[in-house]
């Protein structure tokens with residue numbers, strides 16, 4: 045028999061995500077699982093990145109590793125934004141970032157992309173989600189599922205690998221707009237199927253990673269980013285899970301991002317949260333400590349973290365970094381950060 049867990053008060057994370065100004069900011073960290081943790085590196089020694097992602101027991105284990113060290117308010121599924129793409133017929137390798145050996149640039153390649161049924165996209169992800177939820181049963185810790193935004197997935201598929209400026213992709217959007225839209229259409233449908241599947245399997249929030257949206261000027265983002273993000277996020281509406289949207293280096297796009305149907309906007313470190321708040325009066329803000337601060341000594345971490353917490357006080361706030369944990373971060377520094385956030389009362393008077 046399947047025991048139904050007793051529903052207690054919704055978790056601090058979910059309260060903040062749905063717009064409540066909570067007394068303490070819930071926290072989790074992008075890339076909280078990964079190479080800065082020795083226990084991650086130990087698994088990585090015997091399994092490739094794809095093996096870790098495709099073996100539900102390993103993916104679940106790595107997802108839970110940071111939670112054994114730190115009292116975080118959310119787990120993020122260990123996977124990658126590229127995970128659903130092989131089901132379309134694209135070969136993806138990791139070295140350590142994604143590599144697409146045959147970048148998609150011709151009509152024939154884009155027409156050949158398959159659109160698999162939800163159950164066929166990544167069944168191992170559904171199983172990993174179920175395993176993590178089982179482990180978290182009875183705890184307030186929420187499991188966040190995620191996917192890549194169509195524009196960011198297309199960036200890797202067309203460029204072929206990580207790059208400083210992604211100039212091949214930026215030229216492609218202007219040279220082959222119809223082909224770009226055809227690709228984005230397919231990626232939108234795939235992403236929607238994939239993310240709905242994650243919610244059905246037990247993901248309690250969804251983050252859409254549009255990591256490379258900031259490469260583009262507002263008009264290009266309005267044409268190739270915004271409409272597809274809107275479709276993905278709208279398609280996740282009504283499922284009972286809060287939707288988080290992240291773009292990096294994208295402050296110039298905030299007036300457009302404010303049009304997206306989501307509850308939470310994740311903010312990088314380039315602007316302070318009190319400056320960003322004006323763009324998003326009806327959203328929860330997530331962020332935004334510069335991940336590089338975690339390389340500095342504990343006293344600096346405490347000081348900078350409190351700055352972020354104070355700047356976040358004008359409305360609902362989920363504490364996070366402005367981008368992922370850097371590989372050389374000492375785990376003790378993360379422990380210190382978590383302590384500072386947990387001790388900060390957002391409702392109390394200013395304390396130095």
Ligand SMILES: Cc1c2[nH]c(c1CCC(=O)O)Cc1[nH]c(c(CCC(=O)O)c1C)Cc1[nH]c(c(CCC(=O)O)c1C)Cc1[nH]c(c(C)c1CCC(=O)O)C2
Nearest residue numbers: 074075076077078120121122123124125140141142253255
């Ligand atoms: C752009 C992007 C990718 N993947 C992802 C994004 C969006 C987030 C962002 O903007 O950083 C998303 C992602 N990738 C990974 C996670 C795991 C969950 C978590 O945040 O803890 C998440 C949420 C694991 C990973 N994905 C990857 C690793 C490193 C693999 C290794 O151990 O060698 C991990 C832990 C590989 C990967 N995959 C990608 C890159 C650029 C890299 C190399 C990054 C690096 O060197 O850290 C593409």
